[in-house]
Amino acid sequence: MEVSKYEIIDELYNVLKDRRINPVEGSYTNYLFNKGLDKILKKIGEESCEVVIAGKNNIKEDTIAEISDLFYHVMVLMCSQDISTDDILDELKKRSTKIANQKPDRKPIEVV
Numbered sequence: 001m002e003v004s005k006y007e008i009i010d011e012l013y014n015v016l017k018d019r020r021i022n023p024v025e026g027s028y029t030n031y032l033f034n035k036g037l038d039k040i041l042k043k044i045g046e047e048s049c050e051v052v053i054a055g056k057n058n059i060k061e062d063t064i065a066e067i068s069d070l071f072y073h074v075m076v077l078m079c080s081q082d083i084s085t086d087d088i089l090d091e092l093k094k095r096s097t098k099i100a101n102q103k104p105d106r107k108p109i110e111v112v
């Protein structure tokens with residue numbers, strides 16, 4: 001069954017988790033897991049730089065591609081450290097009450 005684009009992040013995370021348990025020959029994810037944390041972090045550093053360069057060049061499709069690469073590598077890190085997509089969504093949800101530059105748990109200033 002085809003997953004919708006709204007489910008793709010969870011789907012990708014599940015594929016990465018599955019690669020950890022059931023390695024697949026030729027899998028790039030398994031290559032990263034086998035190389036270990038330093039390699040995963042190095043890739044995140046590289047991909048981050050590529051996002052910066054693409055953003056600076058201001059070519060939307062290149063920036064989308066580089067952000068997607070970064071997303072994937074960050075998810076490999078999350079998976080390797082048992083950080084779930086829910087952990088991130090919960091954190092973002094907590095921050096959604098943030099207004100301007102206030103701390104999230106601070107009561108918003110009443111606008112009169």
Ligand SMILES: N=c1c2ncn([C@@H]3O[C@H](COP(=O)(O)OP(=O)(O)OP(=O)(O)O)[C@@H](O)[C@H]3O)c2ncn1[C@@H]1O[C@H](COP(=O)(O)O)[C@@H](O)[C@H]1O
Pocket residue numbers: 012015019024026027028029030043068069072
């Ligand atoms: N989303 C991605 C994804 N994004 C980027 N990449 C890989 O990330 C690598 C980045 O390219 P680089 O040129 O920077 O790196 P490289 O030269 O290939 O390798 P190194 O620098 O790491 O030695 C490429 O090999 C891409 O194929 C990805 N590989 C896998 N996925 C997803 O992960 C799933 C499982 O993939 P496998 O683990 O390969 O089966 C796939 O179905 C996809 O959904």
